[in-house]
Amino acid sequence: NAGVTQTPKFQVLKTGQSMTLQCAQDMNHNSMYWYRQDPGMGLRLIYYSASEGTTDKGEVPNGYNVSRLNKREFSLRLESAAPSQTSVYFCASVFRPDRRDTEAFFGQGTRLTVV
């Protein structure tokens, strides 16, 4: 099925460990996003990539890095995990041919626990 695929679905890390969350979309969309979702906070934007070769910080970028490897793939890296990074992480792929028309698809999420 077409859509956004995130891996892994679950992960437990020890404080200080590093890991990379993977995201891939097969809809040929230009824009991709990484969000984290915490109880009572909605979704907060970590980083986004408006097009292949570009990345920009969102609301909460500290402690994260991203790579837009190609048009399909956008990865999120935690260099030194902290308990405050325990969260559910969502990748989204967005197509906006014009302001009136938006297609947005989210992956199923990665549930990360840092102990």
Place this chain on the structure above:
Amino acid sequence: TQLLEQSPQFLSIQEGENLTVYCNSSSVFSSLQWYRQEPGEGPVLLVTVVTGGEVKKLKRLTFQFGDARKDSSLHITAAQPGDTGLYLCAGGRGNQFYFGTGTSLTVIP
């Protein structure tokens, strides 16, 4: 500080009742989206509104964008158990989308 505040945060109603969820901000957005999210899943886009005062209908769901493009509402008529979920609004500015805090709706059969 959240740019978009949603109310109520939690809502539990009986099947067949009507309800309205609000999404408010002091900032202007170029577009406003509504999503529904079910447990263990990612949000699913329901609608995008872009013009101040715009009203869109999706079956029993009616979405309205405020005249000043700072707020929006979602009205559900004759709620059904299948409407249960977390409803999120998101405001668009350039390439960024800012999400609200969410409204958790439970419809009791």
